[in-house]
Amino acid sequence: MSNPTLDLIRAHGSCRRYRPDDVSNEMIESIVEAGQRASTSSNMQAYSVVAVTDAAKRAELARLCGQQKHIAQAPVFLAWCADLARLDRACQLRELEQSSEHVENFLVAAVDAAIVAQNAALAAQSLGLGICYIGSIRNNPREVIQLLELPRLVFPVTGMTIGWPEKPPRTRPRLGLEAVLHRERYNPNQDEALLAYDREMAATGIYEGRQVEIPGRPGEMEAYGWLEHSARRVAQPMRTFLREVLEEQGFLLK
Ligand SMILES: Cc1cc2nc3c(=O)[nH]c(=O)nc-3n(C[C@H](O)[C@H](O)[C@H](O)COP(=O)(O)O)c2cc1C
Missing domain, CATH: 3.40.109.10 (NADH Oxidase)
Incomplete structure (x- = not known):
């Protein structure tokens, strides 16, 4: 449309x-x-x-x-x-x-x-x-x-x-609709959509053609894509002090 x-x-x-x-x-x-x-x-x-x-x-x-x-x-x-x-x-x-x-x-x-x-x-x-x-x-x-x-x-x-x-x-590609639009109930089986998106993002050149080791296969490389990018991002704790600052501002988050 x-x-x-x-x-x-x-x-x-x-x-x-x-x-x-x-x-x-x-x-x-x-x-x-x-x-x-x-x-x-x-x-x-x-x-x-x-x-x-x-x-x-x-x-x-x-x-x-x-x-x-x-x-x-x-x-x-x-x-x-x-x-x-x-x-x-x-x-x-x-x-x-x-x-x-x-x-x-x-x-x-x-x-x-x-x-x-x-x-x-x-x-x-x-x-x-x-x-x-x-x-x-x-x-x-x-x-x-x-x-x-x-x-x-x-x-x-x-x-x-x-x-x-x-x-x-x-414009950056987004996840396939099947990964985010669930019908009547949540569908946790998203691997196919994730892998397709991983390849699509790697092909855009946004990650500059970087390579990364395939998990569990030492020495074997594959394209660095959205999965590696996002997994690295969420594997690190971020801004762990925010609760304290929120409390200082009066948001007690009880
Ligand atoms: C809440 C939020 C915070 C963000 N923070 C930053 C930021 O600090 N610096 C930046 O360059 N982009 C930031 N972004 C932009 C995202 O990186 C961007 O939206 C995402 O990579 C998708 O790309 P697109 O917006 O070009 O489609 C942020 C986006 C959101 C929604």
Whole structure:
């Protein structure tokens, strides 16, 4: 099937090279406003976004987010935050006390933030802009919280660079539908789809034709593909300090 919305969605590719041209304030506002039209849990709108355009601040964010050059290069950085602070204020004004200490409360706000971010991403792309999510905003969350002056009950879930792409972004293949779309019940038998996708990704050249030893067959090599890439990624514990930082921000995750 095809229509302009589906075509826009299908053309997505993360953009990591930007022209130096500015993105107008009007565009930033339209993008965030479009993001706001997303569904939100009980219409609570438990998110906020901090837009950073100041070059020195973007350079500092690039440093805090794993020295990623595209953060300093893109004219706009959006920090999408789970935000229960506004609802704390609503409670104060209505003389109630917010129950924000459970995992559910953080999940509501984090899901809200992610959904609004993706709506905004599509809005930006519809204007011809490129975007890249920046999960590395969670590499040094304390410093990011300080830099952006995020109050208690506000936590940066993901960043996003926005700017004019140097060239149209490349679209990466995705897993076959049979791996992600289950009918009536979950189907755990996905090996065929995974192996096919592994070969498809290796053939794109994204992994630069690297080779890797076949598990259990010493000395025998095969193409480095999505399986090796993803398995290596999840075999390492990541950002193991996040519970502490969340607790410091008032998300107690009980
Ligand atoms: C939550 C999230 C965090 C991400 N963090 C980063 C990041 O820190 N740096 C980066 O260059 N790309 C980041 N990405 C982009 C992914 O690497 C990218 O979406 C994925 O490889 C698929 O490629 P595509 O978006 O070009 O289709 C992130 C994506 C998501 C959804």
